[in-house]
Each structure stands twice: as structure tokens, then as C-alpha cells.
Amino acid sequence: MNDILKAIVGPELAGDVVNIIIILLKTAAVIAVGLLHVAFATYFERKVMAHMQVRLGPREVGPLGLFQPFADGIKLFFKEDIIPQNADKPLFYLAPVIFFASALTSLSVLPFFDGFVVGNINIGLLFLFAMSSLGAYGIVLSGWSSNSKYAFLGGLRSASQVISYEISMGLSLVGVMMMAGSFNLSDIVRAQNHYPLGIFAVPQFLGFFVFVVAAFAETNRLPFDLPEAESELVAGYFTEYSGFRFAMFFLGEYTGMLVMSSIAALCFLGGWALPAFVTANLPGFLAKALGLFCFLIKVYAFMFLYYWVRSTLPRYRYDQLMAIGWKLLIPLALGNIVITGLAKMWFKGLL
């Protein structure tokens, strides 16, 4: 293989080409498996909520209703794609793409198990913030370009919500960065091994709390789903979307939730890390598979929290949402940073 490549592109480039091919394969795998998880996250949500609401949930399509997500996807794909006459068409086309692409791009810096990450960049966390902020553009643009008042209000709400909660989410993770001394997610996971229970959620409990609340707001989920509050704004920013464009918003939202759950699992709950006495005697691939399993359990536990909250709590009002963001979460997150900094200064040897 190497020899053939060397013959084609020359000996200098052969290594790069191999790398590119590996990255492309990894990307394809992550997107395919990621989207599969997104599909079943919707199934999981419907089942969990149904059982909390004295219902049964999907059970007709395939065994236990497991093919329901595919049926939904196919249905949406074949629906008529309606575009309002006075919509700003280029932006209307672009908005769901921005939203979905930014959510998918976030998957590229997540280490799913030890050593497996598409782009192992040293500013992984910052990249995630950037992508989640970019996703907000999709929402704002869709609200703007639909030329519908309900969508417009949804877009406005989303803009202010994302701006407010982006800050508290960023600040909530500063404590983690300080303790790990790195922006790289793999390094953050490894750094947690030195702490009690192997997770940052214990020393960074304040940060974790702020992060969880901000994560709900960032992904527009109850109790902070104001941009799409169906009883107020019909469907919020995607009121005018149908067919596959609607599906892209839908998939983007669930991808966003999975990304947020992954950040929680990686930065606060120890990610794929397992205690050394478990992994020490295992063959490499088995240790990695166990790590992946461990990571997925944490992700889905967090997803379950999303669903649980959704079926339990009512929705906040717009001004209350802002008040929580600015008056409660940001001071808490700032306080957490100060405490972490002081602790790091005083107990230098310990941390």
C-alpha cells in the first residue's frame, strides 16, 4: 500500500495522503455512527417520556418500534418542501445547513475513547464553544429569513438566550480548564484521574451545576425552550420549515444535545477513563471498548436527564430566563473561577 502510494504521489507526500485517508475514514465513521445515535436518541426520548406519561411510545414499526426513527426520517424526506413566497430564499436555504453543520462539526473534537478523535486539536473546548455559537446563527437567520412574525420572535429570543447562556457556559468550564491546564478534551479526561472518584464534577460541583443549566438553555430544551415554545410561538424559529429542512433543524437539535452530553461526560464525569486496576490486565482493544462503553453510558445518562426534565418541568418566561442567566448563573460561575484559582494557588502541591 505504502509503496504504491509512494509510486503515485512521490515519497514526500505519501505519509500525508495516508493521514488524509485515515481522517476521512474517521470522519465518515463519526458522522455515520453519530447520526445513528441521533436517530435513536429520538427513539429513546419518546420511549422515556411515554413511560413517564402513562403511554407506551412507538412500538409498531419494527421490533419494539425500533425502526420508528427511520420511518420518521423517510417521511420527512418525501414531504413537500414549502418555502414562503416572501422568504429571503438564500438565507432560508442556508439557515438549516448552518445549524446542522455546526452541530455535526462539534463531533470532530470529541474523544470517544482513548486515542480516537477526528481532530485532536489543542483548543478542543474553544472549538466547541465556537461551533455552538455558530449554530445560533442558523436559528437567528431562519427566524429572520422566514418573513414570519412567529419565526422572527423565535429567532430574537434565541439570539438573546444564546448570547446570555454562552457566557455562563464558557465561564462554567473555565474551572475545568484551570484544573486540567489544557483546552484539549483528551488531556482534560486524563487530568481527572488524579481527583477523587476520577471526575471533575466533585471539586467543580458549582461549575457542573452552571454547566448543566446552561446546556439546557444552549440546546433550547425545556425548561428553557423559549425559541420554539409551541404554546406561545407555534414552533418558533422553524415555524415555516417543512420536509427535510425541518428535519435538519430536528437532527441538529439532537446532535447538539448529544454534543452537550458528551462535553458533560468528558469534562465533568471522567469520559472514557477507567480506574487503572480495571484496565491494567486487559488487552488494549478491550480496554478501549470498555472505555467507549463507559463514555456512552455517561452520555446517555445525561440524555436521560434531558428527557426527565422535559417531562417534569414547565417552561420559564423570557424575562425569568434572562434573570437566571445574568443574576444567578454568571455570578456563580465567576465565583467558581475565583474559588478554583485560590484553591490552586494555596494547595499547589495537591492540585
Place this chain on the structure above:
Amino acid sequence: MSAEEYKAGDQNLTERTEPEENTFETTELTISMGPQHPATHGVLRLVLDLDGENVVKCTPYVGYLHRGVEKLGENRTYFAALPLTDRLDYISSMNNNVGYVNAVEKLFGIEAPERAKFIRTIVAEMGRISSHIIWLGTHVLDIGATTPFLHAMAQRERILDLFEMLCGARLTVSYPRVGGVRNDISQEFLDALYEFVLEFPSNMDNYETLVTENRIWKDRTVGIGVISAEEAVNWGLTGGTLRGSGVDYDIRKYAPYDAYDKIEFDVPVGKAGDCYDRYMVRVGELRQANRIIKQCIEKLPAGPVMAEAPKLTLPPKDMILKDMEHLIHQFILITKGPSIAEGEVYVATEVPKGELGFYFVSDGTGKPYRMRVRAPSFVHASVLPRLCKGALIADVIANIGTIDIVLGECDR
């Protein structure tokens, strides 16, 4: 936080500064909420003038479900107009029927036998539970909590099953008759109902666990849509919407009809007149309705279920087929209607939504000269602009839910 404090804070939020010169020119955004909208409980249409999220002006438009029930009633005999009342407030049709037959009986000058009165009380309170529980579910759903809605619908399903067992119909029941009720209730029905009644309080506890003390629920309802007792009376509010403001007015207590004077029950009353108090009042009413049904079942007397007034009440079907007299009465009553004295009558009953009044003017023929329905939903819809003054969009939704309107009754 008291209502006054909250109100004061609210005003700060909605206070608008006058635009200075050379700044942006702003215009109000007018949105049409409804008639097709997930939270307007049917076909209510609100035109909202918005300044950002603040509601500057709210104008309700009604009439999308107008079917001319009052006019139709004037073209039918007193017996044949009964099914029209099912379609007023279609989620508590039993209560409308009871109100209608009470009004007609007063006009005719007849009285239902004791057993029929108890049965009517039972079914009316069942209707109240079914209506209030839908209100609870949808109100909470509007504010964003999905689970109580589905649990409530499961409970309502049991009431509908009981109605089906009783008279064959689930929604548009037409079970009470002028002079009594259509058929006697079976022991099987009573057993099933008693079982429901015994389980109901613990089910209510479940809903309340999710909602009543929920912090977000309180944030969304305490101090929202405040209306003082005096103002509430002036607007003509009735039912839970009035009692939430602290006015102890319940027709079942002040002008008892059917068996309410023989039953012990309390009238829950609020204090602050906000959404939360109205919620608490209706939740209290649910428990009281359950208590009333339980007492009625225990005290249910024996006897006939139709009054002995052959010229004014429809004869039983099996007698028509056997007996000449009954056949003649049936024929006259159905084709021509009963012969009654001239006069007018207004009878109000306490339906889940408030005071439902029927006003008849009789010209001595078998059909009313004028039939008028005093619909609580119509009055309550008119108070929406007052409740939504200075509110946010989300509060408009809470206010629509809290006044508990059904557009079938509002538009008639």
C-alpha cells in the same frame, strides 16, 4: 412574594422609555394569535400589539364557532333543543344539559323526583371533574409541562367510559330529560363510579406533586393576570375565575338546585386573584366534586327517575309501544310541543366554567319565543384584554388558560 410586590416589579419590566430624537424609529409588531394556534383552546383569535415581548394591546375576536344555537333553539320544541346544549361547552355537556332541563322545568312548573335530582347531581359533578381535569391538563401544558396533561387525559377517559356505561354516549350525552333523567342508573355503574371516587384523591395528589409547589409553575402564575374582587364582579366574572379573586359566590350554595342543598361541600376561594389562586380554586373544586359524588352515592334515594306529568314530559319508550294514552302524548309533544303558560324564566346553574344561564320567553306555544344563553366563556373572553395589560407573550398564554374558556360556548 406577594402579588403586590410582584406587580410592582412587573411594571418596572414593562415600563417603556420614550424614544429620544435621532434614535431608531420603532413600531409595534402586530401578530394574530389564532384562530389556529396551539394555545388558544379552540378558535379564539387574539390580535396582539407587541413591543418586543411586551403586550401593548390585546384584542380578542370571537365568533369563529358561531352556529346560532339560540336561534336554532327557537325553532325546536323544548325537548328537541336539549342536544343543542351538548354542543355549547362540549367538554362538560352534562352540566349544560342539567342547566337546560332545570330552566325548562321551572318554566313548565314541574319538579324532578328526588332520585333523579341526586342522579343529576352525580353526573353534573362528574362533568365538572372531566372539565376541570382537561382545564388542568391544558393549562399546565400551555405553560410547558407535558406530563400532567397526559395523566389528566387518562383520568378523563375513565369519566367518559362511565358516561358511556350510563347512557351510551361519551361526549354529547343528552342524558338528563325535562322532568328527570333518561334512564335509571345501574348498580354496576354505581360500583364503577365508587371505585373511581375512592381512587381520585390519590390521583389528584399525583398531579399536585408535579405542579402545585413547583417553583417554575409558581414563577409563571403567581402575580400574573391579577384582578381584584371588585373589578372581577364588575366584569361579570363567575365560577372559578371569580372565586380566585376572593368572592365567595357559588350558585350551588346561593340558589341550590337539584340535590345540592342536601349535600355538604365547601366552596374553595382564592385571595390574590392571580393565575395561581384560580388554579388552587379549581384544584379545590375537583376534590369537592369528588366529595359531592361520594355523598350522593351514599345518600341516593330509591324511587322513580321521571316526574309524573304526562302532558309535559316525554313518556317512556316501552309504554308508547303498549299504551294508547302514552302514544298520543308522545305524538303531540314531539310534533307540537307542550302547551304551557306564557311567561319568562331565567335559571342559572354552576357549570365548570362559571354561571351558565338559560333565559326563555314563552308565548304559550311548544317552542320558546326567545331562547338566550348566558355563556360564562363569552364574559371571560371579554376580560382577556384587562388581564393581559402590561403582560408578556408568555403571560397571555397563562391568562388564556386561567380563564378557562371553551369557544363552543363563547360563540354559541
